Amino acid sequence: MAxxxxxxxxxxxxxxxxxxxxxxxxxxxxxxxxxxxVYGFIAFTVYLSFTGSRMLPSFDLVGFxxxxxxxxxxxxxxxxxxxxxxxxxxxxxxxxIGLFLAIFLDMKIRGEGLLRPIFLxxxxxxxxxxxxxxxxxxxPAIGLEVTVQRWxxxxxxxxxxxxxxxxxxxxxxxxxxxxxxxxxxMFLAGLRGIDNEILKAAQMDGASNFQMYRRIxxxxxxxxxxxxxxxxxxxxxxSYDLVVAMTDGGPGTSTWLPALFMYEYxxxxxxxxxxxxxxxxxxxxxxxxxxxxxxxxxxEKN
Amino acid sequence: xxxxxxxxxxxxSKVTRVFLYLVLVLFALFYLMPLFIMAVNSLKPLDEIxxxxxxxxxxxxxxxxxxxAWSTAQIGVSPTGLRPYFINSIAMAVPAVAISTIxxxxxxxxxxxxxxxxxxxxxxxxxxxxxxxxQIVLIxxxxxxxxxxxxxxxxxxxxxxxxxxxxxxxxxxxxxYAAFPTxxxxxxxxxxxxxxxxxxxxxxxxxxxxxxVCCIWQFTNIWNDFLFGASFASGGAAPMTVALNNLVNSSTxxxxxxxxxxxxxxxxxxTLLVYIVAGRYFVRGLMAGSVKG
Numbered sequence: 001m002a003x004x005x006x007x008x009x010x011x012x013x014x015x016x017x018x019x020x021x022x023x024x025x026x027x028x029x030x031x032x033x034x035x036x037x038v039y040g041f042i043a044f045t046v047y048l049s050f051t052g053s054r055m056l057p058s059f060d061l062v063g064f065x066x067x068x069x070x071x072x073x074x075x076x077x078x079x080x081x082x083x084x085x086x087x088x089x090x091x092x093x094x095x096x097i098g099l100f101l102a103i104f105l106d107m108k109i110r111g112e113g114l115l116r117p118i119f120l121x122x123x124x125x126x127x128x129x130x131x132x133x134x135x136x137x138x139x140p141a142i143g144l145e146v147t148v149q150r151w152x153x154x155x156x157x158x159x160x161x162x163x164x165x166x167x168x169x170x171x172x173x174x175x176x177x178x179x180x181x182x183x184x185x186m187f188l189a190g191l192r193g194i195d196n197e198i199l200k201a202a203q204m205d206g207a208s209n210f211q212m213y214r215r216i217x218x219x220x221x222x223x224x225x226x227x228x229x230x231x232x233x234x235x236x237x238x239s240y241d242l243v244v245a246m247t248d249g250g251p252g253t254s255t256w257l258p259a260l261f262m263y264e265y266x267x268x269x270x271x272x273x274x275x276x277x278x279x280x281x282x283x284x285x286x287x288x289x290x291x292x293x294x295x296x297x298x299x300e301k302n
Numbered sequence: 303x304x305x306x307x308x309x310x311x312x313x314x315s316k317v318t319r320v321f322l323y324l325v326l327v328l329f330a331l332f333y334l335m336p337l338f339i340m341a342v343n344s345l346k347p348l349d350e351i352x353x354x355x356x357x358x359x360x361x362x363x364x365x366x367x368x369x370x371a372w373s374t375a376q377i378g379v380s381p382t383g384l385r386p387y388f389i390n391s392i393a394m395a396v397p398a399v400a401i402s403t404i405x406x407x408x409x410x411x412x413x414x415x416x417x418x419x420x421x422x423x424x425x426x427x428x429x430x431x432x433x434x435x436x437q438i439v440l441i442x443x444x445x446x447x448x449x450x451x452x453x454x455x456x457x458x459x460x461x462x463x464x465x466x467x468x469x470x471x472x473x474x475x476x477x478x479y480a481a482f483p484t485x486x487x488x489x490x491x492x493x494x495x496x497x498x499x500x501x502x503x504x505x506x507x508x509x510x511x512x513x514x515v516c517c518i519w520q521f522t523n524i525w526n527d528f529l530f531g532a533s534f535a536s537g538g539a540a541p542m543t544v545a546l547n548n549l550v551n552s553s554t555x556x557x558x559x560x561x562x563x564x565x566x567x568x569x570x571x572x573t574l575l576v577y578i579v580a581g582r583y584f585v586r587g588l589m590a591g592s593v594k595g
Contacts, residue, residue, distance in 0.1 A: 022497040023418065023497060024418060027412045030408075041439040101329060107319075107322060109323070120585065121333070122333060122336075124522060125573065126527075128547050130336070136343075147354060212312065238437075240528070244547060259435070266441060298422070298425075
């Protein structure tokens with residue numbers, strides 16, 4: 001609008017024309033960088049996923065071979081099942097804890113100003129730091145197990161992190177610790193946005209606390225639920241650092257997630273084609289969640 | 303996060319309130335525990351840790367683990383401690399934050415105040431780029447850094463973080479400037495102010511809060527990044543997160559837990575400090591980064 005104001009673009013001298021082009025010139029580098037480094041790179045990786053690339057990229061097309069092989073590799077099965085377990089539990093538990101902490105904090109709690117930052121600080125830490133801390137807390141040799149045993153409960157056992165069937169659940173514990181405070185903040189913002197007058201009216205009509213939560217408050221928190229789901233699932237699918245720091249995929253390959261699979265196959269096992277194929281699947285999974293959400297958000301605003 | 307009112311309509315009995323406080327305090331302890339464990343164990347001699355008692359205070363206080371983690375611990379092949387990697391992370395984060403914030407401010411200004419055809423598309427593409435799994439760009443990025451001859455260097459990481467930081471910084475400034483009165487921009491334009499004059503004299507002076515939010519968000523993200531650091535700079539140019547992981551996971555011989563804990567706190571210190579000093583902005587950044595606008 002502003003740039004094509006007839007009053008200003010009337011004089012066609014160089015300075016004016018430059019002024020009219022300036023906004024686009026300023027945006028151009030970012031746009032170019034994005035087209036090349038994001039969408040160009042995505043296209044390149046998609047292309048690689050159809051080639052026989054191994055240690056180095058090669059350009060001989062092999063059709064869907066990499067995808068067929070990917071779905072036959074046992075580690076990919078492990079990674080997908082683990083992602084299911086991890087993402088499911090991580091999202092559900094973080095949401096429940098976040099929701100209840102927010103509801104509790106919203107009840108005129110003294111010391112809210114002290115509690116809130118305590119719940120939230122893990123989000124400021126890197127997954128590597130979180131992983132390092134939880135790795136040793138859950139390590140049976142020095143951590144929780146031996147501590148509880150020294151308190152007198154001698155038969156206490158908690159060695160999940162060394163148990164290939166249970167190790168994935170230790171990742172869930174650390175991840176929930178990291179993110180549930182953030183979910184709390186989102187719900188708290190949602191709760192504070194609810195109009196108290198409606199609640200007061202419902203109360204006058206004799207609604208119980210439970211009814212008010214079920215019929216008024218929770219339905220109004222729907223956007224917060226949706227945002228929490230989108231962000232947590234996005235974080236879960238990308239999860240890499242936490243697993244590397246805590247178990248490095250072990251014991252064996254029992255805590256592999258797709259992100260770890262991609263890295264291992266591409267950079268240490270010289271199966272770049274399969275690695276690229278797994279990255280494409282990750283992208284498609286995230287896109288299936290993010291694109292409709294972003295589209296709805298953008299449309300709502302315009 | 304703006305909190306409208308601290309009022310609540312929900313009434314609760316005394317028993318309920320005791321229960322509420324109990325749960326909240328228990329969770330506070332749960333969240334604080336790892337930090338407490340890292341702190342006390344980083345100040346103990348090793349034998350106090352290996353003999354159990356992770357939660358107890360040190361009997362012999364020592365700062366030896368801190369000194370070791372900082373300057374003598376074995377990281378990868380050389381006993382340099384974490385210091386050079388801490389410096390790497392700063393040398394990487396400061397320019398990357400500065401450049402991506404400036405780019406974001408200019409982009410946000412253009413996208414909100416200088417409408418042109420396709421602006422929504424440009425923004426949509428930028429927005430989606432924030433949420434791609436970075437695994438999809440790792441292979442081509444490695445090639446490009448190799449071609450530019452900056453793979454394995456801090457410059458390479460700066461480039462990577464600027465490139466993938468622009469999406470978020472643009473998102474922040476666009477949402478912020480969208481609420482900025484366009485009439486002011488128009489009026490200045492009629493008075494003959496140019497593109498940069500308007501940006502410099504009108505937009506920037508009122509952008510303090512969003513600059514803070516954007517810098518904090520970018521700094522936290524870039525400082526905490528591991529994937530790019532591990533992929534593109536694993537040698538002497540490695541950032542702090544990668545060095546910490548090397549210290550903890552590939553140490554041969556005796557596992558010096560106390561040194562690892564000290565190192566973990568060092569890696570966490572800058573972002574924790576930012577959180578303590580500017581928590582309000584940090585939270586706002588988190589919430590805005592969670593798509594909302």
